[in-house]
Amino acid sequence: MSQPATSSTPAASDPLLEVIGEAVHAVVPEVDPTDVTADRTLAELGCNSVDRAEIMVAVMGELGITIHPSEFSRDLSIRSLIALLRKYE
Amino acid sequence: MVAIGIDAINVYPGRASMSARTLFEVRGLDTRRFDNLMMDSKSVNLPCEDPVTNAVNAAKPLIDALGDDERDRIEAVIVGTESGVDFGKPLSTYVHDYLGLSRRCRSFEVKHACYGGTAAVQTAAGLIANTPIAGMKALVIATDAAAKIDKNTYWEPSQGAGAVAMILGEDPRILTLDKGASGYHSYEVMDTARPRADLEAGDSDLSLMSYLHCLKESYAMYAERVRGSDFLTTFDHLAFHMPFGGMVKGAHRTLLRSLYGMRPDEVETDFQRRLAHSLRYGAQIGNVYSAALYVALCSLIDHTPLNGPSRLGLFSYGSGCASEFYSGVTGAEASRIVGAMGIAAAIESRHPLSTEEYELISELSLHRMPGHRHVRFDPHPYDDVYRKCLDGRGLLVLDHVTDFHRVYRWS
Numbered sequence: 247m248s249q250p251a252t253s254s255t256p257a258a259s260d261p262l263l264e265v266i267g268e269a270v271h272a273v274v275p276e277v278d279p280t281d282v283t284a285d286r287t288l289a290e291l292g293c294n295s296v297d298r299a300e301i302m303v304a305v306m307g308e309l310g311i312t313i314h315p316s317e318f319s320r321d322l323s324i325r326s327l328i329a330l331l332r333k334y335e
Numbered sequence: 336m337v338a339i340g341i342d343a344i345n346v347y348p349g350r351a352s353m354s355a356r357t358l359f360e361v362r363g364l365d366t367r368r369f370d371n372l373m374m375d376s377k378s379v380n381l382p383c384e385d386p387v388t389n390a391v392n393a394a395k396p397l398i399d400a401l402g403d404d405e406r407d408r409i410e411a412v413i414v415g416t417e418s419g420v421d422f423g424k425p426l427s428t429y430v431h432d433y434l435g436l437s438r439r440c441r442s443f444e445v446k447h448a449c450y451g452g453t454a455a456v457q458t459a460a461g462l463i464a465n466t467p468i469a470g471m472k473a474l475v476i477a478t479d480a481a482a483k484i485d486k487n488t489y490w491e492p493s494q495g496a497g498a499v500a501m502i503l504g505e506d507p508r509i510l511t512l513d514k515g516a517s518g519y520h521s522y523e524v525m526d527t528a529r530p531r532a533d534l535e536a537g538d539s540d541l542s543l544m545s546y547l548h549c550l551k552e553s554y555a556m557y558a559e560r561v562r563g564s565d566f567l568t569t570f571d572h573l574a575f576h577m578p579f580g581g582m583v584k585g586a587h588r589t590l591l592r593s594l595y596g597m598r599p600d601e602v603e604t605d606f607q608r609r610l611a612h613s614l615r616y617g618a619q620i621g622n623v624y625s626a627a628l629y630v631a632l633c634s635l636i637d638h639t640p641l642n643g644p645s646r647l648g649l650f651s652y653g654s655g656c657a658s659e660f661y662s663g664v665t666g667a668e669a670s671r672i673v674g675a676m677g678i679a680a681a682i683e684s685r686h687p688l689s690t691e692e693y694e695l696i697s698e699l700s701l702h703r704m705p706g707h708r709h710v711r712f713d714p715h716p717y718d719d720v721y722r723k724c725l726d727g728r729g730l731l732v733l734d735h736v737t738d739f740h741r742v743y744r745w746s
Contacts, residue, residue, distance in 0.1 A: 274368065276367075289365075292365065292367045292368060293368070294365070294368040294371070294372065294489075294581075295489065295539045295540055295543055295582075296368075296371055296372065296543070296581040296582060296584075296585045297368060297371070298540055298543075299540065299543040299544055299547060299585060299589075300585055300588070300589070302544065303547065303589050303592075307592070307593075314548070315524060315526075315541060315544035315545040315547075315548045316522075316524050316541070316545075318540050318541050318544045319538055319540060319541055322540070
């Protein structure tokens with residue numbers, strides 16, 4: 247069953263998804279940006295805790311935003327991450 | 336103005352170790368990005384060791400080197416730990432007793448997760464600065480041991496054990512603290528904690544992001560306090576709190592990009608020149624919690640050719656959270672004095688545990704946790720390891736607990 251579209255559901259060409267995909271690829275070159283999809287987690291893509299922190303810093307830098315650490319949590323799916331970033335846009 | 340700081344320092348890295356890569360493989364953890372964690376092994380306490388024995392075994396060589404008069408000038412024993420053995424009775428009472436310190440001495444424990452060691456150092460420096468009586472010394476010990484081993488978690492390979500002991504006083508030979516040169520950043524966050532004696536709980540992603548945030552913010556306060564300071568040029572070398580090396584390297588990279596927009600090759604050059612040497616001992620001992628920054632300090636001094644007095648930038652972070660960026664200047668004889676402690680040899684001489692030995696020791700270690708009323712610590716079930724690690728070495732070990740009172744003996 248397909249997921250109903252909501253304001254936090256990223257479209258295939260979501261610019262935030264592209265920013266995350268590029269950051270993941272820059273930190274972990276083995277990951278192709280097209281493998282970074284909303285239903286996956288960074289851990290599933292092979293990013294360890296150091297990678298995940300670096301990806302988050304890169305994404306915040308690219309978007310020019312600062313998210314307080316208390317908003318982050320383990321096993322954040324990319325869909326949830328996009329929703330979090332959208333709050334700060 | 337009298338110079339105050341660290342006059343002597345020693346690391347007790349435990350007597351047994353476990354390979355980090357083996358643990359990743361045995362537990363089925365993802366090894367695809369193992370190398371950037373920068374972990375080789377970790378120190379493991381035997382069931383008859385605890386934060387008290389770690390503390391005493393780190394401090395005893397320093398105390399033994401003092402004359403009677405100097406020992407009696409120790410007017411405070413302050414223990415920083417996040418693995419205390421009682422809610423009320425501080426670990427420092429056992430340490431004070433087994434080291435034979437003067438009874439004319441303050442004694443207390445401080446806690447703030449991995450920031451506890453720095454809280455103890457700064458408290459001791461303040462006590463010394465505050466007295467009009469010349470020559471006062473303080474014994475500061477940062478000591479910790481992993482709680483129950485969290486099998487099948489990414490914490491487990493980093494959960495180390497050990498202690499760093501320091502004597503603070505006037506005209507110190509290792510590190511003179513830059514008076515007032517500190518920046519802090521603290522707020523409430525539930526990143527990692529020990530809600531029960533046998534449990535370490537937390538969220539590694541949250542903790543990492545909080546560490547990065549605190550490094551940036553505490554250095555920003557330092558830079559406001561110390562006019563004209565510059566992260567790249569003010570500090571000859573750096574040492575950070577080290578849960579594992581990859582975290583420190585990532586934090587350094589993030590800060591340099593944030594402050595200067597540096598390219599990756601420039602960041603790497605700076606890392607190799609100013610920070611990499613501080614990670615070498617920690618990569619073998621694992622996370623020693625409140626002691627981790629001071630293990631990094633010893634590693635830096637032991638592996639870096641210091642050409643005369645050098646200014647060090649030190650960053651301490653404790654979950655929960657509190658953080659501090661501060662600085663100090665090494666003494667002319669720091670390398671010789673730290674080198675004479677034989678820390679590298681002590682790390683090298685640990686017994687590498689097999690997986691079977693590690694599992695047995697982890698299981699038996701539950702009995703050393705606080706809350707047990709009566710326990711006798713019989714090394715018989717791990718006799719072979721005990722003989723290799725502790726027997727006849729004159730180190731303090733747990734003998735028994737009677738009505739919650741811990742009784743120790745010399746091995």
